[in-house]
Structure formats: C-alpha cells, structure tokens
Amino acid sequence: MKKIQLKILETSDVHGAIFPIHYGTNEPAAHGLARLSTAIKKVRKESDDVLLIDNGDFLQGTPLASFYFRSLRRGIHPMIKAMNALQYDAAVLGNHEFNYGLEILDKASQDANFPFLSANTLHKKTHQPYFGQPYIIKSFAGGIKAAVLGITTGYIPNWEKPEHISELIFTDAVAAADKWVRYIREVEKPDMMIVSYHGGFEVDLSKKERIEMKEKGENQAYRICTEVEGIDVLLTGHQHRIAAEFVNGVAVVQPGFSGTAIGQVTAEFHVSQEKIELGNVSIEIIEAKDFEADRAILELAQEEEKQAQQWLDExxxxxxxxxxxxxxxxxxxxxxxxxxxxxxxxxxxxxxxxxxxxxxxxxxxxxxxxxxxxxxxxxxxxxxxxxxxxxxxxxxxxxxxxxxxxxxxxxxxxxxxxxxxxxxxxxxxxxxxxxxxxxxxxxxxxxxxxxxxxxxxxxxxxxxxxxxxxxxxxxxxxxxxxxxxxxxxxxxxxxxxxxxxxxxxxxxxxxxxxxxxxxxxxxx
The missing domain is CATH 3.90.780.10 (5'-Nucleotidase, C-terminal domain)
Structure with missing residues (x-):
C-alpha cells in the first residue's frame, strides 16, 4: 500500500492585491498575490500533487483593479493574468465579482484559463449554474479523484445593484451544498470532497454561540459543516479571518484577505490495487510575510500598475x-x-x-x-x-x-x-x-x-x-x-x-x- 499526499491551497478575498504595497502611501506591505506566488511555487516544487483554488472576491478592491475597470476594460484584468500564470484550477464567485455587472464578469471568465464555479448562482431563465460548471473533478497520482464544489453566499441581492444581477438568482448555500455533494458523491465517486464556499461562519466556533441572525443567511459555514454529509474539506472566506480548524470532522481553512496568507490542507491517501482510502488530514496557514514577491507575477501587471500610479498621483x-x-x-x-x-x-x-x-x-x-x-x-x-x-x-x-x-x-x-x-x-x-x-x-x-x-x-x-x-x-x-x-x-x-x-x-x-x-x- 502506497501513501500519497495531496496539498490543497486556497486563496480568498485577494481583492485585486497583486503588488506588496499600501496604495495610500506606496509603502511596502506584507501581502499581495506576488508574495503568495512565491509560496505557491515552493509548495509545488516540494509536492507532486497540488490543487490551487481561489475562493472569491479577486477582481475588485485595489486602485489597480479600479483603474482597470475605468480605463482598460478591453485588456485582460491584471488579476486574471496573474491567476492564469499561476495555473489556478478554479475560482469561486465572491459577492464583489458582481460589482461591475455581468458583461465585465463574463469577459473575466472568458479570459481565464480556469473555470468560475458557483453551484447556487443560477441563470434566471434556465435555473442552471450561470457559468455552467458547479464543480470540477481533478485526478492525481494513484488514481486519486478530488472533487471541488463552488458555492457563493446567497446574500448578494441584499448588496448588489439590481441591474448587475438582473439575469441571476441566488439560492440557499446550505441547500445547494447538500444537493450537489450528494450528487457528486453518487455520480463521480470522488476520494475527497472539497467544498469552496465564499462565505464564513455564523457561529463563534470557540463558544458555539451564534454571531449572526439565524434568518440572515450571509454566512452559513457552520451549517454546511454540521448539516451536509460527505464533506472532507471546507474552504471559506468573505469574513477576512485567519482560521484553520476542524468542525464536525471537516477540515476548515480561511486565509484572511488582500493576499496576506494561503490556507493549506494536506491530505494523506492510502492507495492499493483494491481501494483508495483517505487517511490523515492536516491544516495550516502559510503567511505572505515570509516570502518575497515573485518578479514574474509583478511584471505581468507592470504596465497597468505604471498607468494606475500615474493616475493616482494626479x-x-x-x-x-x-x-x-x-x-x-x-x-x-x-x-x-x-x-x-x-x-x-x-x-x-x-x-x-x-x-x-x-x-x-x-x-x-x-x-x-x-x-x-x-x-x-x-x-x-x-x-x-x-x-x-x-x-x-x-x-x-x-x-x-x-x-x-x-x-x-x-x-x-x-x-x-x-x-x-x-x-x-x-x-x-x-x-x-x-x-x-x-x-x-x-x-x-x-x-x-x-x-x-x-x-x-x-x-x-x-x-x-x-x-x-x-x-x-x-x-x-x-x-x-x-x-x-x-x-x-x-x-x-x-x-x-x-x-x-x-x-x-x-x-x-x-x-x-x-x-x-x-x-x-x-x-x-
């Protein structure tokens, strides 16, 4: 029987932060996708099997992203260029992905070399997932199959301009997770079930006390962990927290915001000719401050950054x-x-x-x-x-x-x-x-x-x-x-x-x- 490791890396709520700077002062900052790129490449160098997922809110948030939306819309968004270069396996839709309307979001999806996932963001006419794919299946050494299901907070209609989401409906995250996890388990039969949910916890995990109104439904990660059977890993975000813990036996990570950290889940599989069994699962947070910025990623967005800086200094x-x-x-x-x-x-x-x-x-x-x-x-x-x-x-x-x-x-x-x-x-x-x-x-x-x-x-x-x-x-x-x-x-x-x-x-x-x-x- 062989032991095979799979590492799952999660970024979330990067909010357009590629460069390791504070835009208000241009002083250095211990964040940004360029720093995380160095960490990602290190993990890939040390491990044969790596799955890289973004958990949402990646298109909006920095002056660089704002300048793109104001002046450069016909080119490829700098974040998409960087994520393509890093060979992301998938990205989940966050609530801020809708801030500039579906035309911009559609273009970003077309420019990306990876799928956008959201099982509960549906087209109003067809009631099918807007971007077609609610989940992906990835195969690794030893025949290991990992499923990644994308879910988005269903609270978006309470925030977003109606014209930006007029073609969409957002269903309950818990119900969508339950439906699709059961389907994936029955049809795809993966060896590991990963749910990437752009949402956070409605319960204080240390005290098990509710911190959000029950009927609100903005953050439902605790319910997903405790009410949906068959999940091995839950990638979370939206709340901009740092978290790495087990909830009802589910490995949960949340890596902060603006590229301050990566959530890492390491899963060990026991592989024989007869079967594949999931063994030990460990979780940790990798902080951006421990890594230098990747020059290759910075250069991808250098021209847009130069123009944005000129605009900012006016x-x-x-x-x-x-x-x-x-x-x-x-x-x-x-x-x-x-x-x-x-x-x-x-x-x-x-x-x-x-x-x-x-x-x-x-x-x-x-x-x-x-x-x-x-x-x-x-x-x-x-x-x-x-x-x-x-x-x-x-x-x-x-x-x-x-x-x-x-x-x-x-x-x-x-x-x-x-x-x-x-x-x-x-x-x-x-x-x-x-x-x-x-x-x-x-x-x-x-x-x-x-x-x-x-x-x-x-x-x-x-x-x-x-x-x-x-x-x-x-x-x-x-x-x-x-x-x-x-x-x-x-x-x-x-x-x-x-x-x-x-x-x-x-x-x-x-x-x-x-x-x-x-x-x-x-x-x-």
Missing part, C-alpha cells in the same frame, strides 16, 4: 485646513470634515438635502493639503453609485439606531466599538453619519433607544412623514442590515462612481475648506 485640488484622519474612531465619534465633504458631494449630485455615508475602513487617512486621486480612492474604496430613496421618519430613526449600536461604553468609561461591528469581521462601513438632520446619540441608553433630539429644518422628524435621502447603492438596497431601506421607492439614481464624483467636485471647486457644521454628536 493632483486634483487643494484642501484649506485639516481634513486628515489620525484616529479613525475619533472620526466616527465626532464630526469630521472628510465625512462632511462626502455628504456634501452626495447631496449636490442628487439635489437633495439629507445624506448619509460611512468612513469605510480604518486605513482611511483623509485628504492632505494637495489632494490626489490616490487620496480619493484610498478613502473611498468601493465602486459605489448613489440612490435617492424615500423613507418615513420612523424608518429614518430605525436606521440611525442601527448606526448608533456601533458604540459601546468600555469598562474605563470611554466610548468604544461594539463587538457586533468588529467580530467576526470588521464592519466599520456599516456605521453611517448623516447630514441634513440634527440628532444626538446617547450611548448610555440601550441599543435601539439611543437617538435623541432628531430634527429636520429645526422641527422634530415626524414618524409618518416621507423624507428623501441620498446614500450609496449598497446601503439603499438594505446592505449592512439596514432592512428598513430594502425595497424602498428609488426617486433618482446617480450612476457615476462616487470616487469620480468626489474627484470632479474637488476639481471644479479648486479649493475645499475643511469644516463641519456640528449637526450631530455622541454622548457617552
């Missing part, structure tokens, strides 16, 4: 005063000129007088005195457009209460971030700050009862009165658990990318004053 205007961010929490606790500017731009573009937006991530540095496109896209990192929706005063208050639950009071009496916005995935982008209304957040009160002194034009906001509010398309669709917005009447859509709107506003005004009008405050 000075678009002057900031008078201080619009920089030293402490992102303080920029959420008290009014900040950057947030004021974003809301101002949204209101002007939409011709409405109420707006809300978020400070999307903790790496946002604000705008320096000479603002460039690099500063814009480093602060406003998502390809959002805008929508004006009509909501009642009661729904406005519920939305404000959702935002107000971002805060908690720490043991020393200081304000801090609620664990619901920081674990298992940081969700700072789900705390909104509003303009055009006045309100107070009283953190001493229980969540759901924190909004006080809510007024519009000096008068109390009326529960049954309709108000028009501009916000990004993600929020307008109910994204971030703002269910009170979902399905609301859209009065107006502004299809221009919000980063472009910001840049054009600054260019047209030349000089922007860093100022706030103190229309809201947090009491703690």
């Amino acid at each position: 000075v678009i205007g002057t900031i008078e005063g201080d619009m920089q961010i030293d402490d992102p929490f303080q920029a959420r606790l008290k009014e900040h000129p950057l947030i004021e500017l974003v809301n101002r731009v949204q209101m002007e573009a939409a011709q409405t007088d109420i707006s809300c937006t978020a400070l999307f991530h903790n790496e946002a540095k604000g705008l320096p005195s000479k603002a460039t496109m690099r500063d814009i896209v480093s602060n406003y990192i998502y390809p959002n457009s805008l929508a004006v929706i009509e909501i009642t005063g009661e729904e406005m208050k519920r939305a404000l209460e959702r935002s107000a639950s971002y805060f908690t009071i720490l043991p020393d009496g200081r304000a801090g971030v609620s664990s619901k916005f920081s674990y298992p995935k940081p969700q700072h982008y789900n705390y909104d700050m509003w303009e055009g209304i006045n309100y107070t957040i009283n953190v001493h009160q229980a969540p759901g009862s924190r909004i006080e002194k809510l007024t519009y034009h000096g008068e109390p906001v009326e529960a049954d009165r309709l108000y028009r509010v501009v916000m990004n398309n993600y929020r307008a669709g109910g994204g971030g658990d703002y269910f009170m917005f979902k399905g609301k009447k859209v009065i107006k859509e502004i299809q221009d990318d919000m980063a472009e709107l910001l840049a054009n506003y600054i260019k047209s005004h030349g000089t922007i004053k860093a100022e706030v009008n103190h229309n809201w405050r947090v009491v703690y």
